[in-house]
Amino acid sequence: DAGVTQSPTHLIKTRGQQVTLRCSPKSGHDTVSWYQQALGQGPQFIFQYYEEEERQRGNFPDRFSGHQFPNYSSELNVNALLLGDSALYLCASSLVFRGRGYTFGSGTRLTVV
Amino acid sequence: ELKVEQNPLFLSMQEGKNYTIYCNYSTTSDRLYWYRQDPGKSLESLFVLLSNGAVKQEGRLMASLDTKARLSTLHITAAVHDLSATYFCAAELNYGGSQGNLIFGKGTKLSVKP
Numbered sequence: 478d479a480g481v482t483q484s485p486t487h488l489i490k491t492r493g494q495q496v497t498l499r500c501s502p503k504s505g506h507d508t509v510s511w512y513q514q515a516l517g518q519g520p521q522f523i524f525q526y527y528e529e530e531e532r533q534r535g536n537f538p539d540r541f542s543g544h545q546f547p548n549y550s551s552e553l554n555v556n557a558l559l560l561g562d563s564a565l566y567l568c569a570s571s572l573v574f575r576g577r578g579y580t581f582g583s584g585t586r587l588t589v590v
Numbered sequence: 591e592l593k594v595e596q597n598p599l600f601l602s603m604q605e606g607k608n609y610t611i612y613c614n615y616s617t618t619s620d621r622l623y624w625y626r627q628d629p630g631k632s633l634e635s636l637f638v639l640l641s642n643g644a645v646k647q648e649g650r651l652m653a654s655l656d657t658k659a660r661l662s663t664l665h666i667t668a669a670v671h672d673l674s675a676t677y678f679c680a681a682e683l684n685y686g687g688s689q690g691n692l693i694f695g696k697g698t699k700l701s702v703k704p
Contacts, residue, residue: 519678519694573689581633
């Protein structure tokens with residue numbers, strides 16, 4: 478049973494560019510959440526997708542956007558990259574009607590130069 | 591606003607010793623998680639605590655939850671080097687009874703020395 482798969486694993490981008498990160502949830506899960514983890518910090522919630530819609534959103538600017546596809550996979554897009562966007566981006570999948578917790582992927586390490 | 595505070599943030603232990611990591615959260619949350627993270631790696635789920643008084647144990651780690659005090663603890667018994675990692679607690683922000691999102695503490699970096 479495959480867990481959560483994220484791609485790419487590492488990425489280097491230049492300030493001002495745009496980036497797309499991808500996530501395939503664990504089999505049977507219907508909800509995908511994205512977290513940003515800066516170096517030495519705890520993960521911070523970006524947003525959550527369910528039924529192809531953004532269901533909840535954390536305190537992140539509109540430069541951060543996402544999408545969920547009919548097969549439950551998801552993308553995180555970040556526009557106009559800033560140096561401060563450098564972080565580990567984690568995807569977590571779950572079942573919306575609770576009870577089973579979250580499964581995290583291995584993350585995408587984004588470096589903005 | 592739900593806030594989660596962990597202490598200590600750094601913990602250096604000798605092998606064989608016991609210690610406790612504390613996790614306080616500011617508002618009602620009925621679901622508390624503990625994760626382990628090795629350097630450069632993702633989050634490994636350790637425990638999910640669902641109700642007041644819940645206690646779970648796995649090997650040398652034991653977690654408990656007191657929802658009245660808004661406190662969870664992670665107790666380490668007879669530490670070994672393999673337990674060296676960063677430990678996060680996270681409280682789930684309720685969302686109308688369905689899956690909410692997690693608010694994480696800053697993490698406790700544990701180093702176990704011989």
